[in-house]
Amino acid sequence: LHRILCPGGTLVFSYSNLRNPGRIARFILGKVPNPFAATKDEYLPDLFGHSPGMMRTLINQTGFVLKEQYATCILDHTIDAFPFLLPLINPPLIVERTLGALEIAPAIFVVARKR
Numbered sequence: 001l002h003r004i005l006c007p008g009g010t011l012v013f014s015y016s017n018l019r020n021p022g023r024i025a026r027f028i029l030g031k032v033p034n035p036f037a038a039t040k041d042e043y044l045p046d047l048f049g050h051s052p053g054m055m056r057t058l059i060n061q062t063g064f065v066l067k068e069q070y071a072t073c074i075l076d077h078t079i080d081a082f083p084f085l086l087p088l089i090n091p092p093l094i095v096e097r098t099l100g101a102l103e104i105a106p107a108i109f110v111v112a113r114k115r
Helices: 021-028 052-061 076-081 083-089 093-102
Strands: 010-016 040-044 047-050 064-072 107-114
Touching (some): 010 047, 010 064, 052 064, 076 083
Antiparallel strands (some): 040 047, 064 107
């Protein structure tokens, strides 16, 4: 991607975030590795969770500058189970930006610019 994007080009992607509420709770109970360490974890043979620290390092090492982050997958399971609650708990963009900045969500959308 770095090779085909022009300088100043925008890269948008998402990743499965190790630092999410469920994983933090399981860490406190001693069931999973530290979600705050700069690492990755293999959930399934073709699905990895990445720590925000590791993603920041990879973004910088590959010649990109992190511009924005948005949290995703907030309350998805609740809304799937109880769709009538969507108007009441639909997370506004400010919540997604705040949780993205705190890097606490099941998935993170990243906007990065090529140097």
